Amino acid sequence: MTVPLVRIEDLRVVFKGAPNVHAVNGVSLDLAPGEVLGILGESGSGKSVTLKTLLRLLPERRSEITGRIEVDGRDIMTLGKTELAAYRGGVASMIFQDPALAFDPVYTIGAQISETVMQHASVSRAEADRRALDLLERVRIPSPERRLKAYPHELSGGMRQRAMIALALAGNPKLLLADEPTTALDATVQIQILLLIRQLQRDLGMGVIFVTHDIGVAVEICDRIAIMYAGQIVETGTVRELIRDARHPYTRGLLAANLHGAIKGERLDAIPGAPPALHTAPTCCPFAPRCSEAMDACLQTRVTDVQLGKGRRVRCLKAVPEHAVP
Amino acid sequence: MDTRATDQAPAAAILAKGDDRGGAATPLLAVSGLTKHFPIARGTVVRAVDGIDFEVRKGETLGIVGESGCGKSTTARLVMHLIAQDAGELLFDGELVDGQALPLKAYRRQAQMVFQDSYASLNPRMTIEASVAFGPQVHGLSRDDAIARARALLGKVGLEPARFAGRYPHELSGGQRQRVNIARALALNPRLVILDEAVSALDKSVEAQVLNLLLDLRQEFDLTYVFISHDLNVVRFMSDRVMVMYLGEIVEIGPVEALYARPKHPYTRALLAAMPSMDPDRRTEEAPLAGDPPNPINPPAGCRFHPRCPFAEALCATKPPALRDSEGAGHKAACHMAQPGSGHSRAPVAPETVA
Numbered sequence: 001m002t003v004p005l006v007r008i009e010d011l012r013v014v015f016k017g018a019p020n021v022h023a024v025n026g027v028s029l030d031l032a033p034g035e036v037l038g039i040l041g042e043s044g045s046g047k048s049v050t051l052k053t054l055l056r057l058l059p060e061r062r063s064e065i066t067g068r069i070e071v072d073g074r075d076i077m078t079l080g081k082t083e084l085a086a087y088r089g090g091v092a093s094m095i096f097q098d099p100a101l102a103f104d105p106v107y108t109i110g111a112q113i114s115e116t117v118m119q120h121a122s123v124s125r126a127e128a129d130r131r132a133l134d135l136l137e138r139v140r141i142p143s144p145e146r147r148l149k150a151y152p153h154e155l156s157g158g159m160r161q162r163a164m165i166a167l168a169l170a171g172n173p174k175l176l177l178a179d180e181p182t183t184a185l186d187a188t189v190q191i192q193i194l195l196l197i198r199q200l201q202r203d204l205g206m207g208v209i210f211v212t213h214d215i216g217v218a219v220e221i222c223d224r225i226a227i228m229y230a231g232q233i234v235e236t237g238t239v240r241e242l243i244r245d246a247r248h249p250y251t252r253g254l255l256a257a258n259l260h261g262a263i264k265g266e267r268l269d270a271i272p273g274a275p276p277a278l279h280t281a282p283t284c285c286p287f288a289p290r291c292s293e294a295m296d297a298c299l300q301t302r303v304t305d306v307q308l309g310k311g312r313r314v315r316c317l318k319a320v321p322e323h324a325v326p
Numbered sequence: 327m328d329t330r331a332t333d334q335a336p337a338a339a340i341l342a343k344g345d346d347r348g349g350a351a352t353p354l355l356a357v358s359g360l361t362k363h364f365p366i367a368r369g370t371v372v373r374a375v376d377g378i379d380f381e382v383r384k385g386e387t388l389g390i391v392g393e394s395g396c397g398k399s400t401t402a403r404l405v406m407h408l409i410a411q412d413a414g415e416l417l418f419d420g421e422l423v424d425g426q427a428l429p430l431k432a433y434r435r436q437a438q439m440v441f442q443d444s445y446a447s448l449n450p451r452m453t454i455e456a457s458v459a460f461g462p463q464v465h466g467l468s469r470d471d472a473i474a475r476a477r478a479l480l481g482k483v484g485l486e487p488a489r490f491a492g493r494y495p496h497e498l499s500g501g502q503r504q505r506v507n508i509a510r511a512l513a514l515n516p517r518l519v520i521l522d523e524a525v526s527a528l529d530k531s532v533e534a535q536v537l538n539l540l541l542d543l544r545q546e547f548d549l550t551y552v553f554i555s556h557d558l559n560v561v562r563f564m565s566d567r568v569m570v571m572y573l574g575e576i577v578e579i580g581p582v583e584a585l586y587a588r589p590k591h592p593y594t595r596a597l598l599a600a601m602p603s604m605d606p607d608r609r610t611e612e613a614p615l616a617g618d619p620p621n622p623i624n625p626p627a628g629c630r631f632h633p634r635c636p637f638a639e640a641l642c643a644t645k646p647p648a649l650r651d652s653e654g655a656g657h658k659a660a661c662h663m664a665q666p667g668s669g670h671s672r673a674p675v676a677p678e679t680v681a
Contacts, residue, residue, distance in 0.1 A: 042529035042530060042531060043529055156618040157618060158617070158618045159618065186393035186394055186556070186618070186619060187393060187556065187558070187597060187600040187601065188393065188596060188597065188600045188613070188614065188615045188619070189618055189619075190600065190602075191600040191602070191610055191613050191614070192613040192615075192616070194602070194610075195610065195611075195612070195613055213529065213530065214602065215604065216601065216602030216603070216604055217602050219602060219603060219604055219605070219606050219609070220602045220603060220609055220610060238606075239606040240606045240607075243604065243605075243606060253531060254530060254531065256534065257530040257531050257533060257534035258530060258559070258604075259559045259560065259562075259563050260604060262563055264562070264563055264582075265541065265563075265564075267538045267541060267542075268534045268537055268538055268563075269534075270531065270534035270535045270537075270538050271531040271534070271535075272535070274499055274501065274532065
């Protein structure tokens with residue numbers, strides 16, 4: 001088996017405050033080089049927090065992080081300041097929902113991309129500018145020479161999103177972290193950006209972790225999907241397995257809420273209630289209070305993963321492990 | 327307690343549903359020539375809504391879809407008279423809105439709106455019970471009657487009054503706040519409710535709950551909805567007819583299944599093709615449109631979609647297509663290709679469906 005690009009083991013994140021928030025509660029996952037993993041969940045499920053931990057972007061004083069994260073064979077929890085600066089952008093890079101906030105409004109797009117190129121490679125200014133132009137061509141921005149000299153506010157939303165992707169690629173990362181990069185875009189632009197990310201991932205062989213709340217988007221871009229609920233991964237599998245054979249009641253509820261197979265005008269099979277507040281770490285199945293199939297045991301015991309097959313896990317007491325799989 | 331009998335009569339009158347004046351065949355809302363241009367610097371205007379005509383039939387749900395800047399929210403605000411139109415008129419059940427027979431105050435009892443931002447829609451310093459009771463009081467209901475009405479409605483939208491009535495908006499979740507906004511919209515027993523991206527900010531599992539609530543309420547209170555959303559799946563699920571807008575104009579309107587199955591306008595086709603596929607074996611391979619939607623300050627001449635349209639011909643750049651129903655099935659499109667004899671090479675010779 002190949003060495004995974006990302007290996008997360010039992011990650012837990014608690015935000016300290018009054019009250020504390022247990023945002024991530026024991027997440028373990030692997031990402032193979034060149035693989036696209038989607039993390040799918042609703043607000044407060046811990047999907048963005050998990051992603052930000054991978055770049056060590058959480059406020060250090062206010063968050064208590066335990067567990068182990070290895071990216072490209074290195075333990076990133078112990079990186080020092082300079083190592084961290086080289087790691088961010090050089091090994092792993094992130095794109096966000098709002099590109100307007102990812103750029104500095106007072107510098108041109110070109111200046112910001114060139115600066116990042118020089119940060120990660122010892123090249124001359126002229127060479128960095130050339131690479132910036134290459135990157136804008138790569139993300140298919142029309143008339144790239146002109147756009148290099150443009151300020152962020154002079155670009156349209158879709159163009160700015162492309163420019164941010166170029167910025168993220170400036171350090172030749174092996175891992176691209178995408179935090180809902182298409183959520184704020186119009187439908188016809190969203191599909192363009194998804195196709196671009198898919199193309200770049202193939203061309204550059206990057207591993208991608210793509211966080212989204214939209215199942216349709218995840219299906220378009222991911223090889224595998226992990227479903228998060230209350231800071232835990234409740235189900236993992238390939239896109240096909242999850243769409244065609246969802247095992248966790250929450251996954252099935254999410255598919256129904258996305259009108260997957262809904263009959264027009266008939267009431268939806270909606271999940272009742274709301275996710276837990278997570279002021280304490282869950283001690284039983286966090287979904288049990290909303291689950292139509294819950295048993296007494298669901299509220300009393302800690303639920304562990306049931307292995308259904310290679311790379312296919314479900315955290316549900318009702319799941320039955322597959323027999324023949326080692 | 328003695329006054330109860332005398333209070334009861336006016337309360338019932340105030341909350342009575344407006345009469346069906348025009349009969350079943352009269353549309354509940356008929357919009358014609360509706361136009362709104364927002365002036366910006368140096369004489370330029372944003373042509374947010376540019377002369378649109380449409381009808382909302384009694385008891386139906388009309389979905390409105392389109393991308394940002396297409397004018398769908400401006401249309402909602404114009405219909406509610408929250409902003410004044412530059413031109414055009416609204417007929418509500420055959421009567422001119424803001425005219426002699428139907429002054430604005432009377433109209434607003436019959437037409438209500440729910441907005442996207444559930445928090446900004448509520449006064450943070452009023453309990454939710456007071457917010458829901460506010461409208462009926464303005465229309466003359468006594469405080470006690472209005473509160474009783476508010477509590478009954480909170481119960482209807484799934485917020486048990488004993489637990490929730492005294493809470494403030496910040497003490498509720500987004501889904502619960504949107505339920506309050508729906509209760510408030512129903513407080514005066516309206517006939518028309520406009521839902522402007524009312525479920526878009528909610529998480530999917532909560533969105534499904536609120537959609538169920540809207541289905542139940544439509545049945546129970548005999549409501550007509552205008553359902554505005556950018557989510558084509560949700561619009562398909564909720565609507566009887568769908569209207570597609572592009573740069574301030576209607577490009578297509580028709581029965582929901584016909585429009586989704588056989589879109590006539592290339593923009594509608596592109597919009598539908600841009601929906602993420604839910605089938606991992608049939609992923610989208612090519613983006614249906616390049617670039618961003620243009621802004622409505624200087625819309626292109628002729629057909630506004632022609633610069634992005636793969637089928638555009640010289641005709642499209644000069645002559646704006648009329649919104650026309652070529653088959654008589656109530657499915658209209660503003661495209662030269664859908665109109666026999668328009669002069670476009672793909673236009674049908676005889677009146678028949680464009681493939």
